[in-house]
Every structure is written in structure tokens, then in C-alpha cells.
Amino acid sequence: MRIFVKVAETASFAEAARHLHMSAPAVTRAVASLEAMIGARLFVRTTRSVKLTEAGTRYFEDCRRILSDLAEAEAAAGGSYATPTGTLAVTSSALFGQMHVLPILTEFLDGHPAMRARTLFIDRPVNIVEEGIDVAIRIGHLPDSGFTAVKVGTVRRVVCGSPAYFERHGVPVAPADLRGHRVLVSTSAWASPEWRFAGDQRVTIDPILQCNTNEAVIAAASGGRGLTRVLHYQIGPALLAGDLQIVLGDHEEPPLPIHVLYPEGRHAPAKVRAFVDLAVARLRENRLLN
Structure with missing residues (x-):
């Protein structure tokens, strides 16, 4: 079963x-024996x-579950089930991971010196099983x-701009x-040309600037270059510093x-x-996310 699962996972x-x-012929013989x-x-x-095959797909899921149960039984017998060991793989969106997940992960490593960790902070869908991820933090x-x-927690989609911009161009009220x-x-976060608001209000926008990262567009908005729409945790530091202000708060969609x-x-x-126990506690404590 272990050999079959590894072949299925690697497709080779x-x-x-x-x-x-192992040798390739030994792997081939093992799978042939299993099929027989x-x-x-x-x-x-x-x-x-x-x-x-269709039968192989069903059998693959059953084997994964059986091998997981077996690993749990072996770990319990050896005592490691109660002690964090090995490498932990964590994923989230890029900016959220950098701002909020990484501090939790480093705290976890400080508390468990024998542990190792790797991150996949990226703004694209991640297949947890195929990419070997243990824990994912998902927004939406x-x-x-x-x-x-x-x-x-929850996050809001907010429209924001700098005080200097509002002084020059006025504050939108609708x-x-x-x-x-x-x-x-x-473009990494808001590829759609349409912004949606509460009450099924929709606005087709014509941006003067498109940036491929959230950090870049937030920096441009903080510099008074225009309005942008982001998730509110992404501008937490800028809000606290007074570099950005949220507008159209009464028209926001329900939080994610x-x-x-x-x-x-x-x-x-x-x-x-x-890690989940620590992450749940720390994220629920975070005022920017609640």
C-alpha cells in the first residue's frame, strides 16, 4: 500500500x-502484485x-486513510503521538502569512525546539494533499x-485612501x-473590473494603476495616488499610522x-x-481579525 500510494502521489x-x-523494477513488481x-x-x-484508474482513485483514498490510521497507532505505541516531532508545513495567502501566520509559527518553533517548519505563503489556490501541507489558513x-x-475571525473588504488624497479629491459617500x-x-487580489457592495450595488472601475502585489498598491494609496480596495487586515499598520482612512464603510459586503x-x-x-491550538488562540486574540 505504501508503495502504491507513493506511485500515485508522484505519478511515476x-x-x-x-x-x-528502492529499485524501479521492485516498485513495479510490488504494484503488479497488489493489482493481482x-x-x-x-x-x-x-x-x-x-x-x-477509477478503481485506483477509490483505492488510493482508502489506502491513505488506512496508512494514516496505522501511522497513528505506531506513533501512539511509541509515544510520539503525544509529542510534536518532524516538519510542519503551513500555507496561507502571501501577505496574511507574512503579517499574521509567521509570528505564530516562530512562536511554535520556539516552544518545540525539535520541530522544523516550512511555509507556502502564496496568492493562489493550494491543494493541501498534493502539496504536502499540514495546516492551511484560508480567507473566504x-x-x-x-x-x-x-x-x-473575519476580514472586511474596504475602500481606502490617504488623508492628502481626500483633501484634494473629496470623500466618496456612495x-x-x-x-x-x-x-x-x-491584480493579484482583485482581477475583476467590477467592485461589489451591499445591496447588490456594483461599480465598474477604470483603474489608473494596476500593481501585481498588494504591498505595491497599498504603498501607492498611502502616498496619496488614489483609492484602492483591499482586505482590512492588509492596511492595519497604515490605519494605525494615519496614512490611510477607510471610506464607504456603510456599503461594505458582509465580512469574509x-x-x-x-x-x-x-x-x-x-x-x-x-500548532492548530496555538494558531486558533493567537488569531482569535488579534483585534484586526475580529
């Missing part, structure tokens, strides 16, 4: 053999690809996945007023939820349970 007999420190034993073909093999409404999700203002956008997400539920290993 040779790559699986390398990970398992269960009486079903698990892979479709060509000279260029290795893909799971979650699709049904079977994963365990713990809500830890979403429709945005058509007369200089608009800045981050923030969840800590992890696959194994109550069967999660100690490293995941310990």
Missing part, C-alpha cells in the same frame, strides 16, 4: 522508487504518464472538503462616486470568514494539533 514509478530507496491480489487495475501506464467561504475547519475618483488596483484548516481531524498528529 521511477520517482516513487527514488523516494522509497485485489483483482483490479490501479494505473493506466503509457510511455509518458502514469494515471490512476470554504467548499465542502471533508477537512476540519476552525473559524478564527459606491457610484468611485467613477469620479482615481482608482488603484492589485477566516478558518484554520487541516485534513486529519481528531486523528491529526501531535505537531498539527499543537
Whole structure:
């Protein structure tokens, strides 16, 4: 089962053999033996690809669950189930990870010197299983996945600008007023040319500047170059410093939820349970997220 799962994960007999420190023929024989034993073909093999069959896909999920239960039993017998060990992989969006997840992760490492960690802070959807992620912090409404999700806060979509900009161009009082203002956008976060507000109000914007990072567009807005729309945690420091002000607050859509997400539920290993407990506590304490 372990050999089969590794082949499925890597989509390659040779790559699986390398990970398992086995020869490629030995891996091939093991999978063939498994197929003969269960009486079903698990892979479709060509000279260029290795893909799971329909039966193989179902069997893959069952094997992952069985091997997870076995690892838990082995860890419990050895005592490591109660002690965080190994490497923890955590993902979130880029700026949120840098601002709010990284401090929690470093605190976790300080408390567990034997642990190691890696991050994937990136503004794109991440497949938790395929990319070997233990814990994800997600902003937005979650699709049904079977994963365990713990809500830890909310974030607002806000329109903001600098005091200097408002002195020169006035303050918008309704979403429709945005058509007369200089608009800045981050293409990484707001690719749509339409901004939506409460009451199904919609405004098609014509930005004078498009930046590929949130940091860049926030810097431009703080410098008085125009209005932008971001998640409010992203401008927390600028708000506290007085560099930015939020407008159109009465017209905002309902806030987006923030969840800590992890696959194994109550069967999660100690490293995941310990980090999730800390992350949930710290994120719920964060005034910018509640």
C-alpha cells in the first residue's frame, strides 16, 4: 500500500522508487502484485504518464486513510503521538502569512525546539494533499472538503485612501462616486473590473494603476495616488499610522470568514494539533481579525 500510494502521489514509478530507496523494477513488481491480489487495475501506464484508474482513485483514498490510521497507532505505541516531532508545513495567502501566520509559527518553533517548519505563503489556490501541507489558513467561504475547519475571525473588504488624497479629491459617500475618483488596483487580489457592495450595488472601475502585489498598491494609496480596495487586515499598520482612512464603510459586503484548516481531524498528529491550538488562540486574540 505504501508503495502504491507513493506511485500515485508522484505519478511515476521511477520517482516513487527514488523516494522509497528502492529499485524501479521492485516498485513495479510490488504494484503488479497488489493489482493481482485485489483483482483490479490501479494505473493506466503509457510511455509518458502514469494515471490512476477509477478503481485506483477509490483505492488510493482508502489506502491513505488506512496508512494514516496505522501511522497513528505506531506513533501512539511509541509515544510520539503525544509529542510534536518532524516538519510542519503551513500555507496561507502571501501577505496574511507574512503579517499574521509567521509570528505564530516562530512562536511554535520556539516552544518545540525539535520541530522544523516550512511555509507556502502564496496568492493562489493550494491543494493541501498534493502539496504536502499540514495546516492551511484560508480567507473566504470554504467548499465542502471533508477537512476540519476552525473559524478564527473575519476580514472586511474596504475602500481606502490617504488623508492628502481626500483633501484634494473629496470623500466618496456612495459606491457610484468611485467613477469620479482615481482608482488603484492589485491584480493579484482583485482581477475583476467590477467592485461589489451591499445591496447588490456594483461599480465598474477604470483603474489608473494596476500593481501585481498588494504591498505595491497599498504603498501607492498611502502616498496619496488614489483609492484602492483591499482586505482590512492588509492596511492595519497604515490605519494605525494615519496614512490611510477607510471610506464607504456603510456599503461594505458582509465580512469574509477566516478558518484554520487541516485534513486529519481528531486523528491529526501531535505537531498539527499543537500548532492548530496555538494558531486558533493567537488569531482569535488579534483585534484586526475580529
